[in-house]
Amino acid sequence: MATLSRRPHRKSRTGCERCKKRKVKCDELKPACTNCLKHSVPCNILATSPSASASPGALVPTENGSSTMPKVADPSLDSSCNMPVVEGWQQAADLNILDLELLHNFCTSTCYTLHSDPTLKTLWAINVPKLGFKYDFVMHGILSLSALHLAYTRPERREWYISQATLQNQASLGLVTSILPNITDENCSAVYLFSTLTFILKLASPHKPGDLLVIGESGLQEWLALFRGMQAIILSSHDALESGVLGPMFAVGARRSRLRDVYTSEQSVEVMQLGNLRCAIQRHVIQPHLLLVYMDAIDELQKSFALAYNGAFEALETGEVFVFLFRVSEEYFRLLKDRTQESLAIFAYFCPISKRLEGNWWSKGLSSHLMSEIYPLLDEEHKLWVQWAMEEIGWLPTRETGY
Template sequence: MSRRAHRKSKTGCMRCKSRHIKCDEHRPKCINCTTAGFECKFLHSAQLSINEEAIISQKYKLALAIDDSISSSEVPIQDSSSEINILDLKLFYNFISKISVVIWSGLDFNQNYDKVLLGIALKHQHLMSELLAFSALHMSEHEIEKRHYYRSIATAYQNRALSGLKECLEHLDESNCIAVLLLSNLIGLHSFRTVFASLSDSVPFSDFLTKITHLINLQRGVRAVVSPYWSWFLSSAIGPAMRNNHEFRMRCSSMESSDTEILKQFILSKNLGSETNEIYLKELENLQVNFNQVKLLQDKNPKPIQGLFAWLVTISREFLQSLEAEQAEALLILSFYGVVLHHYQECWLIRDAGRILVNFVIERLGLDYSPCLQWAEEQTNSDTTESIENNKIHTILRERQQLSLSPSVMI
């Protein structure tokens, strides 16, 4: 029997579209939004071009993602109308003296980027709020006795920044698009640290993937919304920094290296099909760029982390779906990203995240995938005094061997 054709609604509300559910199209509020108590918005009745409709839809999805990112804060921040805010001054000084030098150290555009960032932050309160939030997060890592206090401050300031970002998206133009782009970069670094800081053996891996997926979609959303201004960015004050960063990434891309070759050959041996192979091999190719970046910056101390999270933000939706489904090959690729992160362990934004990420994958895949995982495990434990006989992968091997020798086990 032939399947009955289904005509996709083109006039449903934005929330129903973003959730991929059927909308009854009742105006001014559809039943779904009315029942859930959500704000209900429809596209303008006038006909829009495909690009215009896509941008409007992306803005709405991004607004929803921003709403989901706003967290509760237990510590109120001082009103911005105060003449002198000592906390703000302390956070601002901490940023310019201790943070920016770590993020962009060793890159040619370091000083120019700092000047542009600080100059624009002084004109846009939402960008300044995130700058202060990021600084508070940094101080929470270094002033242990006040960790809870500074993390609450970081949350409060980031909430203000996210609210400001949402307002900017409603009136995005050349006067604020650079601030939005810089803000998204800082929010990305801040959010990735928050997620990776939560990594521990007691945190469910699915929770980690859910948080990472949300942050990836938030970053993608911002970039999609500001994409019409990309050529304008290149001719603006941040143009030199963008070109410098692009040239550096291209240099990394052109290097001949084989850090991911063992995993590439393993995936090809699994007979997953040409389409699946293409998805995985493309991600490995992009991940190799990060390995090459590590090599080029190995003499820098500290290593600049700019571009470190580029692989996560640019992974394909198909690969992201494989990660969410915890497909073995996708997890293996993620473990190799953990090796990249481990090279930056001296940075407060990374710490032990790489090693924990690799161990997560080892615990899920075990012995069958040890040929690839052993290299990742050795890389992330190479600087420890723990002997190789006691590492996690060898513990798994011993347990499996004992199990197979037990007379009470039926195969």
């Protein structure tokens, strides 16, 4: 009787190392193939390197790209702990070491850098990961932010951690798409947290030339459009958010918001500088409806100025800085998209306030980046309008920015 021979497997000569080990077809997408992205594991499609041989007792890669302990000699008994080996033990022991590293870094380090209030530091350390365990899109956002933090604290591996942050962020965006049209009282906290993580991720990510951070060529940047849209979620799910795991975040924010209104009347040299901008716009803008839009924007900016330059506050929180971007009208953003000189000049005065956040790793260089994008769009007269804001953040134009 003829012996049945096994059909030979045609090995792939291209693709990433993990797909080769799993003997699956690699679509060779960059910076990561679809299989690795689906399993949330690192992909070396850009630079495949030979695997290092495992030392005794070391974790070794399995077919699905995670890591596990090597098999012991006796298939039914692990002599190191005298425990019987259960069928399917290898699958149960699979670990994604990269995800564990990122989560550990978030819970022991990153979470404490996101707010100065002790209560909210604890919330980021405990409540936020709990939401991540319940909602995958939140967990991917957490891991993405942690990867960017490691890129900052470990500059020797900066590019690698940035690539991992990109992969985690892509996974998060892909998963949340189906949730956004169906926001309920049960998932509203997770969606709100996702928007917050997206906001911080945008600030922490490397900024590219030509990126105004708020307004792009096609209009309002996606992250800010999503974040401004959270106002509708807060209104529709207000009670659920306040009573949920993120409740303390809203309680602290409400208290700080009241302080912002209290200190609106505070006068200082900085607030007076904003007054000079107000007078300049009043002299140059003759259309009543445009003047009203600009004056309302300056009023909101003045509230942030009064709080930012009040000596009673050692630290300015993120919400107190960026609340300006959510209080101004849609008409102001339309004017900013059209690059009107007055709207750009007002936005330039937002830079000194954003400078107050730059003690945080995730907002380093934010004010200078914003100013470098605004300045070239101004004519010679309006460049003089923003001179004080430039000096306040210590920024000087270069040849690339219209010197």
